[in-house]
Amino acid sequence: MLKKAREQEQTISILVNNQPGVLSRVGGVFGRHGYNIKSLCVAETTNRDVSRITLTSESDPDFTEKIKKQLDKLVDVIEVSDVSGQSYIQRELMLIGLTVKEGAYSDILRAIELFGCRIVTMTPDYFILELTGQPDETAAFLKFFQSFGVEEINRTGSIAIERTKPQRRI
Amino acid sequence: METIGADIIIQILREEGVDVIFGYPGANTLPIHDRLINSEVRHYLMRHEQAAAHAADGYARATGKVGVCIATSGPGATNLVTGIATAFMDSTPMVALTAQVSTSLLGQDAFQETDIIGITLPITKHSYQVHDVNNLAATLRQAFELAKTGRPGPVLVDLPRDILSSKCPAAEEKAAPALKANYKTEEDREQLEMIAKTLNQSERPILIIGGGVKLSNAFLLVRELIEKAKIPFVTTMMGIGSVDSINGYNLGLIGTHGNELANSMVHQCDFILAIGTRFSDRSTALIEEFAPLAKIAQIDIDPTSIGKSIKINLPYVGDIRDALTALLPLIDAKEKSEWLQRIQSERDAITGKVADTGCGLAGDFIRMVQEAMPVETTVTADVGLNQIWTVRTWQARSPRSLITSGGMGTMGFSLPAAIGAKIGTPERAVVAITGDGGFYMNIQELATISYYNLPIKIVVINNGHLGMIRQIQDLFYNARFNTIELGSKVDFVAVARGFGIPGSRIAVDKDPQAGIEAMVKADGPYLLEAVVDPENYVYPIIPPGCSNIEMMYDRLD
Ligand SMILES: Cc1ncc(C[n+]2csc(CCOP(=O)(O)OP(=O)(O)O)c2C)c(N)n1
Ligand SMILES: [Mg+2]
Numbered sequence: 001m002l003k004k005a006r007e008q009e010q011t012i013s014i015l016v017n018n019q020p021g022v023l024s025r026v027g028g029v030f031g032r033h034g035y036n037i038k039s040l041c042v043a044e045t046t047n048r049d050v051s052r053i054t055l056t057s058e059s060d061p062d063f064t065e066k067i068k069k070q071l072d073k074l075v076d077v078i079e080v081s082d083v084s085g086q087s088y089i090q091r092e093l094m095l096i097g098l099t100v101k102e103g104a105y106s107d108i109l110r111a112i113e114l115f116g117c118r119i120v121t122m123t124p125d126y127f128i129l130e131l132t133g134q135p136d137e138t139a140a141f142l143k144f145f146q147s148f149g150v151e152e153i154n155r156t157g158s159i160a161i162e163r164t165k166p167q168r169r170i
Numbered sequence: 171m172e173t174i175g176a177d178i179i180i181q182i183l184r185e186e187g188v189d190v191i192f193g194y195p196g197a198n199t200l201p202i203h204d205r206l207i208n209s210e211v212r213h214y215l216m217r218h219e220q221a222a223a224h225a226a227d228g229y230a231r232a233t234g235k236v237g238v239c240i241a242t243s244g245p246g247a248t249n250l251v252t253g254i255a256t257a258f259m260d261s262t263p264m265v266a267l268t269a270q271v272s273t274s275l276l277g278q279d280a281f282q283e284t285d286i287i288g289i290t291l292p293i294t295k296h297s298y299q300v301h302d303v304n305n306l307a308a309t310l311r312q313a314f315e316l317a318k319t320g321r322p323g324p325v326l327v328d329l330p331r332d333i334l335s336s337k338c339p340a341a342e343e344k345a346a347p348a349l350k351a352n353y354k355t356e357e358d359r360e361q362l363e364m365i366a367k368t369l370n371q372s373e374r375p376i377l378i379i380g381g382g383v384k385l386s387n388a389f390l391l392v393r394e395l396i397e398k399a400k401i402p403f404v405t406t407m408m409g410i411g412s413v414d415s416i417n418g419y420n421l422g423l424i425g426t427h428g429n430e431l432a433n434s435m436v437h438q439c440d441f442i443l444a445i446g447t448r449f450s451d452r453s454t455a456l457i458e459e460f461a462p463l464a465k466i467a468q469i470d471i472d473p474t475s476i477g478k479s480i481k482i483n484l485p486y487v488g489d490i491r492d493a494l495t496a497l498l499p500l501i502d503a504k505e506k507s508e509w510l511q512r513i514q515s516e517r518d519a520i521t522g523k524v525a526d527t528g529c530g531l532a533g534d535f536i537r538m539v540q541e542a543m544p545v546e547t548t549v550t551a552d553v554g555l556n557q558i559w560t561v562r563t564w565q566a567r568s569p570r571s572l573i574t575s576g577g578m579g580t581m582g583f584s585l586p587a588a589i590g591a592k593i594g595t596p597e598r599a600v601v602a603i604t605g606d607g608g609f610y611m612n613i614q615e616l617a618t619i620s621y622y623n624l625p626i627k628i629v630v631i632n633n634g635h636l637g638m639i640r641q642i643q644d645l646f647y648n649a650r651f652n653t654i655e656l657g658s659k660v661d662f663v664a665v666a667r668g669f670g671i672p673g674s675r676i677a678v679d680k681d682p683q684a685g686i687e688a689m690v691k692a693d694g695p696y697l698l699e700a701v702v703d704p705e706n707y708v709y710p711i712i713p714p715g716c717s718n719i720e721m722m723y724d725r726l727d
Binding site: 024028032072073074075 | 287291295299472473474477
């Protein structure tokens with residue numbers, strides 16, 4: 001919309017007050033600065049007054065200035081952290097609906113085994129597969145199965161959690 | 171009477187030291203307006219909600235306190251929007267109270283229901299909708315705290331009607347709850363040392379004073395810095411008056427409508443210390459060519475203001491007063507430098523070039539108005555040529571004495587802002603300067619001025635045109651004039667008389683003195699219409715897309 005599409009992506013985790021309207025405040029910061037949100041996941045934390053927003057956005061060298069500092073200014077934002085690094089475990093859940101063509105059967109079954117994904121339901125010519133993995137795994141999974149004929153796809157976007165016991169309780 | 175939500179509001183207003191609010195009622199505000207009757211809070215009934223927001227803004231800018239405005243749900247709330255945005259852009263501490271339909275009706279498109287929280291999301295510092303009367307006191311306390319701390323700004327509290335009339339116990343006396351520490355002001359001593367060292371070693375330093383200096387009440391410290399370091403200063407439009415304008419180190423206003431001396435010296439300097447400014451495009455003009463030789467240090471409380479548009483070599487996030495208190499002892503006391511001599515010779519050269527202010531007879535007239543008024547006068551300037559004439563000729567002698575809409579450039583601001591300023595500082599004289607175009611935008615406030623008999627001097631500079639737009643069409647659209655003529659059929663003096671306000675008309679090229687004297691002598695409000703040639707422009711001017719030193723002196727440049 002505003003500028004050329006940004007090549008990079010960044011995943012951040014935002015702890016926010018669990019209140020109506022907070023998501024639109026957070027989303028507004030991205031929208032006003034012209035950064036497209038690629039995926040978004042919101043859930044309550046162990047403290048029910050606090051939610052965690054995990055969000056993957058377009059990114060560029062201005063991201064910190066334009067987005068992170070602005071998010072920090074929102075009253076309902078408690079903490080913004082970058083979860084792209086090593087200290088976080090990231091996962092995404094993906095569901096795909098796959099057309100099974102004549103002759104492809106055994107290749108598909110082998111791939112399912114290789115990727116460690118699960119068949120959720122199946123008819124002779126249509127499978128629904130489920131995969132949980134790191135974002136690069138889900139990407140590879142999708143790319144691979146696309147050659148077989150993916151009809152439907154839905155994915156959660158990344159969620160992330162600190163690798164070690166958190167220092168601070170919220 | 172049993173305590174209800176509306177009483178809590180008045181209780182907290184009193185607790186916050188609010189004795190004046192500006193507003194307009196509607197059915198949904200009535201619980202509040204009813205309880206105002208026996209309270210110590212005076213409610214000024216404006217003639218439009220936009221004006222209520224501007225008056226609260228003017229009040230806050232004149233006093234340094236939080237301004238409060240109130241409007242009913244639906245159209246009342248939406249009428250506030252321009253006023254809230256104006257306050258937001260200039261970081262005015264403000265609390266806007268809007269009534270809302272009852273909680274049971276929310277989301278049903280009930281009569282006069284509007285999502286004012288959604289509408290004002292990008293133009294408020296924060297906003298709340300109260301759903302439980304037991305949270306009302308805490309929410310209001312937070313709203314005030316937020317409005318005035320950190321980088322100040324407007325906070326909106328949306329108040330459903332049933333909350334206002336719910337019975338509840340009086341609010342307990344309680345300190346405001348701790349808010350998130352938005353700004354890490356932990357003093358970065360090393361960074362301040364670096365700033366001091368760079369300033370001490372620089373040969374051609376300049377200080378840029380932005381609006382933040384007023385917001386943090388740091389005037390005295392800034393003056394001390396100027397005198398100790400013998401550092402010349404320029405101001406942004408919002409910074410005008412932070413230091414007495416007749417101070418010898420003042421080079422004037424920077425930016426697209428700034429003074430030649432200010433822009434030229436910023437272009438030549440080797441070090442900039444910027445305090446409380448975000449380097450807006452109005453100040454820098456073409457950013458790539460702004461201060462090409464300078465290292466830049468910036469002090470601001472808002473981390474998002476730092477390096478937003480320009481690369482900063484030495485950023486410092488924190489309260490200006492704290493920062494300057496720590497910085498001052500590190501600054502070397504300087505002798506008058508070669509730099510100051512160079513500035514003086516440029517100043518002499520420029521004074522000969524463009525007739526003094528570059529504002530023509532209109533500028534001379536404004537100077538005459540100031541000379542006739544007491545020293546303790548507050549001026550509000552509207553938007554357009556009249557704003558530039560005013561900010562370039564009015565010598566602001568004290569920090570809160572010149573009030574104008576800088577960031578938003580809202581026409582129609584000066585008249586209602588003058589109402590707020592007069593009510594906030596009744597001991598000061600108040601002059602509202604406006605163009606004819608801007609005057610129409612809140613002309614109904616003559617009724618408020620007349621009703622409360624507020625002794626405000628209203629100066630309408632009538633060029634029969636949207637003058638500033640005319641200048642742009644003239645210079646940059648080959649004089650293809652369109653949609654800028656307002657005409658000369660309206661008799662503003664008669665209009666004022668119709669509102670119960672005396673006035674007179676003069677022409678700036680005849681003998682304006684008589685009219686000015688009549689205005690100054692009048693006890694109550696007075697309107698002076700000053701007729702100006704539509705080609706009385708502002709020069710020099712920086713053409714769009716040009717740098718701060720590419721100035722045009724007339725249309726033939
Ligand atoms: C509410 C609003 N609408 C439009 C503008 C755009 N604008 C800027 S200056 C100007 C002309 C102002 O005319 P007038 O009030 O007569 O002042 P003058 O320039 O003639 O002194 C206009 C239309 C604005 N700043 N604010
Ligand atoms: Mg005009």
